[in-house]
Amino acid sequence: MAVRMLVDRLETAGRLDQVGEPLQRGVQAVLRGRVRDALHGVWLGHPLHPALVQVPVGAWLSAAVVDGIPGTHRAGTVLTGLGTAGAIPAALAGLNDWASLSREQRRTGLVHASANLAAIGLYTGSLIARLTGNHRLGRRLAYAGLASASLGAYLGGHLSYRQAAAVNQAEPFLRQIPEGWQDLCARDALADGQPLKARIGDVPVLVTRTESGVTAMIAHCGHQTGPLAEGELVTVDGADCLVCPWHGSTFRLADGAVLTGPAATDQPLLRTREIGGRIQASLP
Numbered sequence: 001m002a003v004r005m006l007v008d009r010l011e012t013a014g015r016l017d018q019v020g021e022p023l024q025r026g027v028q029a030v031l032r033g034r035v036r037d038a039l040h041g042v043w044l045g046h047p048l049h050p051a052l053v054q055v056p057v058g059a060w061l062s063a064a065v066v067d068g069i070p071g072t073h074r075a076g077t078v079l080t081g082l083g084t085a086g087a088i089p090a091a092l093a094g095l096n097d098w099a100s101l102s103r104e105q106r107r108t109g110l111v112h113a114s115a116n117l118a119a120i121g122l123y124t125g126s127l128i129a130r131l132t133g134n135h136r137l138g139r140r141l142a143y144a145g146l147a148s149a150s151l152g153a154y155l156g157g158h159l160s161y162r163q164a165a166a167v168n169q170a171e172p173f174l175r176q177i178p179e180g181w182q183d184l185c186a187r188d189a190l191a192d193g194q195p196l197k198a199r200i201g202d203v204p205v206l207v208t209r210t211e212s213g214v215t216a217m218i219a220h221c222g223h224q225t226g227p228l229a230e231g232e233l234v235t236v237d238g239a240d241c242l243v244c245p246w247h248g249s250t251f252r253l254a255d256g257a258v259l260t261g262p263a264a265t266d267q268p269l270l271r272t273r274e275i276g277g278r279i280q281a282s283l284p
């Protein structure tokens with residue numbers, strides 16, 4: 001209970017912003033364009049950071065196991081090196097995601113990152129100790145590193161499962177749409193390439209007529225629920241696209257594909273049809 005209260009208090013710890021805000025500006029100034037999108041996982045259709053962390057977590061945990069078995073110095077050294085090397089791209093991808101989080105999420109994320117950076121430092125020390133023949137010190141530093149990485153993992157879980165960082169925020173809206181065809185708007189109300197905001201119950205839906213037909217997109221951005229109806233219409237490689245007003249994720253209107261992050265997943269589209277001059281939509 002005390003741990004939960006402590007972690008909850010991180011979200012409101014405004015002092016962390018003194019470090020977090022300049023760091024956020026620095027990350028956004030350095031990581032840009034294709035590098036930024038690649039690290040977000042736009043090419044993968046899924047955030048890259050959780051996939052990359054499997055390497056250090058797996059290698060470091062395995063090192064902890066083999067360190068308890070006599071005569072396995074070499075395996076312990078290889079696993080420590082592998083985990084430490086694998087932690088660098090994982091940290092970079094995490095830092096990139098962190099810079100596009102909400103303020104409360106960034107506060108927790110800053111402590112999460114600090115714990116993991118401490119783990120990388122301890123494992124680097126462990127690796128050096130092992131390579132210079134001091135395996136006892138190497139094991140001790142590795143166990144300290146594992147404790148720090150475990151704290152980082154706990155906070156990472158809090159960020160994802162409690163604070164909903166880096167999850168597809170459009171999915172819950174999709175789940176609110178009832179089965180069957182739902183009325184959206186009159187066909188004549190649609191102008192070419194001009195999204196129209198309609199609703200299905202409480203769910204806002206953007207209806208657009210493009211060259212490929214009428215599309216209906218969940219109007220809350222999957223990254224952090226930004227209002228896509230207020231986004232800018234642009235053309236990318238000849239396709240009509242919508243740019244989220246909050247952090248600039250770009251989605252193709254015809255199929256919802258994400259073209260630039262920080263969103264890493266496509267924006268959900270509904271199926272559409274026209275009946276008696278009315279546009280209707282149903283779950284995909």
Ligand code: FES
Pocket residue numbers: 221222223224225226244245246247248249261262263
């Ligand atoms: S809310 Fe962040 S890009 Fe849309």
